[in-house]
Amino acid sequence: MASETISIIIPAYNSSGTICETVDAVLNQTRVPDEIIVVDDCGPDDLPAALGERMKHITYIRHETNTGVAGARNTGFLASTGSLISFHDGDDILFPKFMETASRVLAERPDIQLCFGAFHSAFDDQIPSITDRDIPENPELTIYKAGEILQAYLYDATSPLINFGLTRRSTLEQILKDGCVLDPANRMTPDFNYMLELFVQFNLAFIENPCGIWRLRANSLSQDQLAMWESRVHSLTSVLKAISSRPVAKKSVELLEENQRASVRYCGKLLALSGKKSAALKVLLKEFFAHPRIKTAALFVLIALGLRYRKQEQKEGDWRGSRIK
Numbered sequence: 001m002a003s004e005t006i007s008i009i010i011p012a013y014n015s016s017g018t019i020c021e022t023v024d025a026v027l028n029q030t031r032v033p034d035e036i037i038v039v040d041d042c043g044p045d046d047l048p049a050a051l052g053e054r055m056k057h058i059t060y061i062r063h064e065t066n067t068g069v070a071g072a073r074n075t076g077f078l079a080s081t082g083s084l085i086s087f088h089d090g091d092d093i094l095f096p097k098f099m100e101t102a103s104r105v106l107a108e109r110p111d112i113q114l115c116f117g118a119f120h121s122a123f124d125d126q127i128p129s130i131t132d133r134d135i136p137e138n139p140e141l142t143i144y145k146a147g148e149i150l151q152a153y154l155y156d157a158t159s160p161l162i163n164f165g166l167t168r169r170s171t172l173e174q175i176l177k178d179g180c181v182l183d184p185a186n187r188m189t190p191d192f193n194y195m196l197e198l199f200v201q202f203n204l205a206f207i208e209n210p211c212g213i214w215r216l217r218a219n220s221l222s223q224d225q226l227a228m229w230e231s232r233v234h235s236l237t238s239v240l241k242a243i244s245s246r247p248v249a250k251k252s253v254e255l256l257e258e259n260q261r262a263s264v265r266y267c268g269k270l271l272a273l274s275g276k277k278s279a280a281l282k283v284l285l286k287e288f289f290a291h292p293r294i295k296t297a298a299l300f301v302l303i304a305l306g307l308r309y310r311k312q313e314q315k316e317g318d319w320r321g322s323r324i325k
Contacts, residue, residue, distance in 0.1 A: 005097060006166070007082030007305040011072030013043045015090030017048035018215065022151065023054050023134045025093045025212075031100035033080055035059065038090075039072040070182040070190035077181050082171050092129070093213040097135040102166035105141065105205045112143070113202035114173040115162035117211030140208040147200050147252035154259045160204075162191045164211050171202055175242070183238060188231035196239045198253045204317055228272045229263055236260035261291050267298055272303045 008026055019038070026036055038322055040047045040062040047062075048055055061075055073087055086101060088094070102115040121132050153160070173179050175197045182190040198204075240256055264287045271280035285298040302308075 004084055004103060005035070005082040006033040006086065006103060007037065007076075007080035008033045008086045008088060009073060009076030009080060010036070010088045010090055011041055011046060011069050011076065012038055012074075012090035013041040013066070013069075014045050015022070015043065016047060018091035019050055020054065021046060021054075022092055023051065023058065025096075027054070027057060027284070028096055029094065029095050031097040031103055033082070033086070033099060034077060035080060037061065037079055039063065039076045042066040042176075043073040048167045056305065066188045067120040067127070067151065067184060068187045070180075070186060071184045072178045072183060073182050074189075077172070078179065084166050085169050085172055090217040090240070093215070094164070095133040095135055095210065095212050098164070098211045099166070101135050101139055101207060101211070105207070106166065106168065109143075109205060110201055112205045114165060114167050114204045115207070116165035116197055117207035118159070118202065118209060118212050119161060119164050119212045120210050121158075121214045121216050123216045123218075127215070130213060135209050135211060142206045144199075144206065146202055147249045147255075149177050149206070150199050150252050150255050153195065153199055153320055154284045155256065157192055157195070160195070160206060161214060162168060162195060165212060167198070171198070174201075174296075177242070183235075186231060186234060186238070188228055189235045192232065193235045193238055196235065196256070197242060198291065200239070200248050200256070201246065211220075216310060226267065229267050229270060233260060233263045233267065235316040236263060241257045257291075261287065261293060261296070265296055268299060277303060 003085070010019075010022060010026075023038070024037065025034060036053070036058040038058050038060050040060065042065055048060060050061075054097045059079065063072065063075065067075075069089075073217070076087075077085065084106065086099070098117060100118065105115045106112060121131060149160075173182065177183070179201070182194050184190075186193060205220060234257060236256055240253070240260065243253070264283065267281045268284040268287075271277075271283060280303050281300060284296055288296045288300065
């Protein structure tokens with residue numbers, strides 16, 4: 001497998017403050033990628049000035065208009081030539097042995113199409129405390145056949161994360177739509193679509209040892225929850241349509257369908273909590289006629305009567321990544 005080449009694609013928007021640390025982490029890999037593509041998504045900052053001498057080691061592409069992360073990832077993919085593809089963000093930090101480890105896993109296991117790794121999640125002031133950035137020579141691996149990780153991922157869609165993965169190009173070419181690997185129309189949860197399509201159809205190797213740092217930002221924790229869940233419904237609908245003619249396990253399809261319906265119900269809850277009772281009832285009624293379920297009917301009645309219902313929350317222990325405190 002010596003002929004394998006690696007392309008890393010880094011979309012960036014207003015990332016001057018973090019892009020150098022991200023690119024340096026890539027350049028310092030023990031298996032240096034053959035191609036580093038930075039896609040400037042029409043950011044207001046001067047990214048080339050921030051990158052300085054690093055520009056000679058990368059392929060730099062700037063969008064004339066902002067397209068969102070999906071558009072930037074698609075641009076990078078179309079410009080790439082590698083047989084192995086890795087997507088990142090402009091503030092991620094890879095541990096030095098990630099590319100070497102992930103590419104070796106794929107070389108040794110031709111039956112595996114995807115290799116993702118665990119990660120630390122931390123705010124800026126916490127990152128210096130992460131001093132152990134080594135990945136063992138023989139890392140702890142978990143192998144998932146197509147669909148096996150789906151239930152866990154639907155519960156916690158932050159792990160695995162697109163930012164810490166390596167995927168065969170031949171695999172990505174099987175999920176292309178109009179030449180795009182991610183849905184450019186989905187501005188909020190395009191990575192969710194991408195990961196779901198991969199997990200339901202292909203085998204995954206997951207490195208349980210931390211492989212990098214996912215940088216947290218305070219404003220990223222306060223997004224419009226209703227918009228996020230509506231986008232999740234859109235993502236699930238799109239994925240179900242995409243796999244409808246493919247040989248996907250019935251259990252995986254049923255999991256996606258049930259999660260789609262549960263997500264619609266949650267949108268109804270959020271609407272009701274925000275005081276939009278009529279909109280909530282309209283959403284739930286439409287969902288009930290499309291997919292009659294007792295849970296949907298019960299929620300409709302509770303909201304219509306103004307009664308309280310159980311609020312589902314994730315516990316701290318549900319987090320499947322490593323959060324630095």
